[in-house]
Amino acid sequence: MNKKQLFSGPFLAFILCGTLVPLxxxxxxxxxxRSGAFTVxxxxxxxxxxxxxxxxxxxxxxxxxxxxxxxxxxPLGLILKDSKLGQKGFMVFIFILxxxxxxxxxxxxxxxxxxxxxxxxxxxxxxxxxxxxIINTPxxxxxxxxxxxxPFMILxxxxxxxxxxxxxxxxxxxxxxxxxxxxxxxxxxxxLPGIVSGVTMVFVPSLTTFAVSNILGGGKxxxxxxxxxxxxxxxxxxxxxxxxxxxxxxxxxxxxxxxxKFDRNGEGNLI
Amino acid sequence: MGKYxxxxxxxxxxxxxxxxxxxxxxxxxxxxxxxxxxxxNEFITLLGPSGCGKTTTLRILGGFVTxxxxxxxxxxxxxxxxxxxxxxxxxxxxxxxxxxNMNIAENIAFGxxxxxxxxxxxxxxxxxALKLVNLNGYEKRSVDSLSGGQQQRIAIARAIVNEPKVLLxxxxxxxxxxxxxxxxxxxxxxxKKELGITFLYVTHDQEEALTMSxxxxxxxxxxxxxxxxxxxxxxxxxxxxxADFIGDSNIIDGVMMEDRVVKICNHIFPCIDEGFGRNKPVxxxxxxxDIIIGKPGEGTIDGVVTSNVFIGVHYEMCIQxxxxxxxAQNTTSYPVGTHVSMRVVPDNIQIMNKPQSExxxxxxxxx
Ligand SMILES: Nc1ncnc2c1ncn2[C@@H]1O[C@H](COP(=O)(O)OP(=O)(O)O)[C@@H](O)[C@H]1O
Ligand SMILES: [Mg+2]
Numbered sequence: 309m310n311k312k313q314l315f316s317g318p319f320l321a322f323i324l325c326g327t328l329v330p331l332x333x334x335x336x337x338x339x340x341x342r343s344g345a346f347t348v349x350x351x352x353x354x355x356x357x358x359x360x361x362x363x364x365x366x367x368x369x370x371x372x373x374x375x376x377x378x379x380x381x382x383p384l385g386l387i388l389k390d391s392k393l394g395q396k397g398f399m400v401f402i403f404i405l406x407x408x409x410x411x412x413x414x415x416x417x418x419x420x421x422x423x424x425x426x427x428x429x430x431x432x433x434x435x436x437x438x439x440x441x442i443i444n445t446p447x448x449x450x451x452x453x454x455x456x457x458x459p460f461m462i463l464x465x466x467x468x469x470x471x472x473x474x475x476x477x478x479x480x481x482x483x484x485x486x487x488x489x490x491x492x493x494x495x496x497x498x499x500l501p502g503i504v505s506g507v508t509m510v511f512v513p514s515l516t517t518f519a520v521s522n523i524l525g526g527g528k529x530x531x532x533x534x535x536x537x538x539x540x541x542x543x544x545x546x547x548x549x550x551x552x553x554x555x556x557x558x559x560x561x562x563x564x565x566x567x568x569k570f571d572r573n574g575e576g577n578l579i
Numbered sequence: 580m581g582k583y584x585x586x587x588x589x590x591x592x593x594x595x596x597x598x599x600x601x602x603x604x605x606x607x608x609x610x611x612x613x614x615x616x617x618x619x620n621e622f623i624t625l626l627g628p629s630g631c632g633k634t635t636t637l638r639i640l641g642g643f644v645t646x647x648x649x650x651x652x653x654x655x656x657x658x659x660x661x662x663x664x665x666x667x668x669x670x671x672x673x674x675x676x677x678x679x680n681m682n683i684a685e686n687i688a689f690g691x692x693x694x695x696x697x698x699x700x701x702x703x704x705x706x707x708a709l710k711l712v713n714l715n716g717y718e719k720r721s722v723d724s725l726s727g728g729q730q731q732r733i734a735i736a737r738a739i740v741n742e743p744k745v746l747l748x749x750x751x752x753x754x755x756x757x758x759x760x761x762x763x764x765x766x767x768x769x770x771k772k773e774l775g776i777t778f779l780y781v782t783h784d785q786e787e788a789l790t791m792s793x794x795x796x797x798x799x800x801x802x803x804x805x806x807x808x809x810x811x812x813x814x815x816x817x818x819x820x821x822a823d824f825i826g827d828s829n830i831i832d833g834v835m836m837e838d839r840v841v842k843i844c845n846h847i848f849p850c851i852d853e854g855f856g857r858n859k860p861v862x863x864x865x866x867x868x869d870i871i872i873g874k875p876g877e878g879t880i881d882g883v884v885t886s887n888v889f890i891g892v893h894y895e896m897c898i899q900x901x902x903x904x905x906x907a908q909n910t911t912s913y914p915v916g917t918h919v920s921m922r923v924v925p926d927n928i929q930i931m932n933k934p935q936s937e938x939x940x941x942x943x944x945x946x
Contacts, residue, residue: 473674475672475673478643478670479677479678480678481643481662482668482669482670483689483693483737484690485664486664489693497680498679
């Protein structure tokens with residue numbers, strides 16, 4: 309065994325214990341029933357109305373959150389990139405600062421803010437505006453997702469944007485392109501790897517989350533993540549939970565493959 | 580005005596005019612009341628050391644930098660505040676700046692697609708441009724797969740397919756090795772002739788400037804030092820900076836004794852300059868290749884060879900004489916320690932006024 313192989317040992321061990329073994333265990337549970345006999349019922353149960361509805365809602369909300377994050381992060385990235393502030397790095401730091409705060413804490417803060425008699429409604433009431441009634445609705449869950457995951461969109465997009473050679477952008481103007489054309493023909497294509505990373509890093513956790521929907525959905529917004537969680541923690545039907553998890557994995561892989569297709573340069577390397 | 584036919588006015592009018600352009604960054608003046616006229620079909624080169632404001636001048640023309648004061652006039656119209664994409668100029672950037680997300684054909688087609696040309700027209704132009712820069716068949720190649728020289732040629736192709744009135748080139752050959760650079764110099768001159776467009780070229784390489792240009796503008800610290808044909812710049816530098824910057828030269832303190840007589844290192848040299856007055860301190864410029872070396876006592880001044888290097892074709896020697904170390908070039912080698920004499924044909928001695936110090940200038944004004 310040479311030195312290189314020796315060094316790769318710990319990583320191989322990690323891949324084995326941290327990825328392959330758990331995956332195998334989930335696959336085993338997902339493809340068996342309580343008695344341990346092989347079955348595909350757990351997988352097929354995604355087609356039951358309750359599960360299918362949850363899955364569709366999850367896909368829908370994850371998609372909406374991802375699009376909102378993208379629509380917020382990309383212009384912000386452009387502004388930060390072009391800003392003449394000497395403190396560019398600091399500005400980015402401010403925007404990604406929430407990332408370092410506890411995730412549950414951040415989400416619970418929104419609960420307090422959005423509650424029927426919460427901070428926002430008190431303020432609205434004080435200035436005579438109608439109360440906001442979005443707590444325990446999908447809108448609140450989307451808001452929570454956007455707030456929680458936005459930094460994961462900003463960072464890769466900003467990094468991709470600042471790497472674009474200024475001369476290349478000037479060359480596009482020089483050849484007669486207006487701002488919109490420069491954006492669509494040069495800046496967006498060149499920042500695509502960053503966009504793909506950002507979309508992945510927002511879409512996947514949004515699709516599988518149960519914490520955000522628990523806290524801001526108040527049990528009324530049932531995402532697929534909530535159903536899987538309940539199978540494990542409430543119903544103690546590990547086989548069904550594992551089966552649904554496998555289905556989710558397949559959905560994520562399909563989504564990533566679709567996203568990848570947009571990335572002509574194929575620099576994302578996500579799968 | 581009405582008296583002159585339109586044609587006449589057109590010939591008189593420069594294509595581009597920079598009028599009193601000043602630009603400073605953070606209080607640091609980069610260009611100071613810069614004036615330049617560019618005639619149609621001219622190959623004009625801005626030459627100067629790094630940081631003298633060449634790129635800034637080009638960027639002001641391209642529309643990427645707004646001057647603090649002054650105007651950019653194009654065909655009689657003020658375009659100082661016109662956006663870059665509206666200007667009838669195209670730039671070849673110093674670092675090529677090809678679009679890495681597009682192949683070579685897409686790069687070349689960029690400007691044509693923007694201006695809404697038909698597919699057939701664009702395809703024809705791509706073929707034509709690739710042929711012009713000797714890269715036939717490179718349409719489908721990626722930018723990464725090209726060498727520096729090839730990328731540079733694509734950058735040129737990408738600019739010229741738009742048939743700009745003026746091509747701005749910012750040290751386009753700066754990153755290439757010597758041989759490729761010389762090849763590209765000839766290619767550019769050929770292109771210029773074939774296309775018949777105006778070239779504004781920027782370089783810090785004096786040889787390049789002298790080889791390629793119709794007109795050279797020597798710049799230093801945001802000021803124009805001298806403007807003229809390559810021959811004028813080389814043979815008749817107007818001041819010590821130009822003499823020093825253009826080629827190797829001996830710049831020696833001298834005294835103009837009377838018309839056509841200059842004293843250098845206490846020796847009298849005949850020259851052809853007149854009108855400096857009597858006993859006037861001047862700078863004397865003598866090119867190393869103009870020094871004629873002979874046996875001691877045969878020339879105007881005697882000296883000793885202190886160094887001798889073969890630099891291809893000829894030898895470059897330092898000769899200590901009259902308290903000055905003269906740089907001389909000759910096809911004959913004179914070993915170190917040889918006693919020699921030197922003389923210079925009067926035609927080859929260039930006399931310049933000493934640059935006046937600010938104090939002197941102030942005094943002159945007081946009088
Ligand atoms: N955007 C800028 N901000 C601050 N200083 C600049 C900027 N652009 C150029 N300069 C300064 O202006 C001077 C001239 O620059 P430049 O025109 O690029 O010179 P050249 O092309 O002749 O080497 C340099 O001292 C450079 O540092
Ligand atoms: Mg420059």
